[in-house]
Amino acid sequence: MPRKPPRICGCGQLVAAGTRCACQKRHDAERKARFDKGRPSAAARGLDADWRRLRKDHLRKHPFCSRCGELALEVDHIIPRSVAPARRLDPTNLQSLCKPCHSGAKQREERRNHTR
Numbered sequence: 001m002p003r004k005p006p007r008i009c010g011c012g013q014l015v016a017a018g019t020r021c022a023c024q025k026r027h028d029a030e031r032k033a034r035f036d037k038g039r040p041s042a043a044a045r046g047l048d049a050d051w052r053r054l055r056k057d058h059l060r061k062h063p064f065c066s067r068c069g070e071l072a073l074e075v076d077h078i079i080p081r082s083v084a085p086a087r088r089l090d091p092t093n094l095q096s097l098c099k100p101c102h103s104g105a106k107q108r109e110e111r112r113n114h115t116r
């Protein structure tokens with residue numbers, strides 16, 4: 001079987017027949033990285049659309065803060081997402097909170113995570 005002569009790649013490198021040039025491999029890796037990065041964010045966008053709908057719905061049904069009774073602008077997870085990620089879109093795991101109560105709850109949650 002006659003050996004095929006090496007070819008010259010567009011980048012100027014001499015490349016053995018049947019193999020890919022380093023520049024092509026790099027392009028492949030970059031394309032793959034872009035693809036891998038694009039997929040989860042597309043899935044996350046889908047989840048975020050669900051969350052936005054659920055959040056709006058919850059604020060319409062429960063317009064007042066469950067702690068202090070002020071007008072609520074935030075929807076909080078009663079059991080935090082870090083503890084129960086599967087209950088992220090569970091309507092029974094949601095509570096309406098006003099901004100100050102929401103940031104207070106978040107700060108406590110973060111402190112809890114730090115001490116754990």
Ligand SMILES: [Zn+2]
Pocket residue numbers: 009010011012013021022023024
């Ligand atoms: Zn090349």
Ligand SMILES: [Zn+2]
Pocket residue numbers: 065066067068069070097098099100101102
């Ligand atoms: Zn409040």
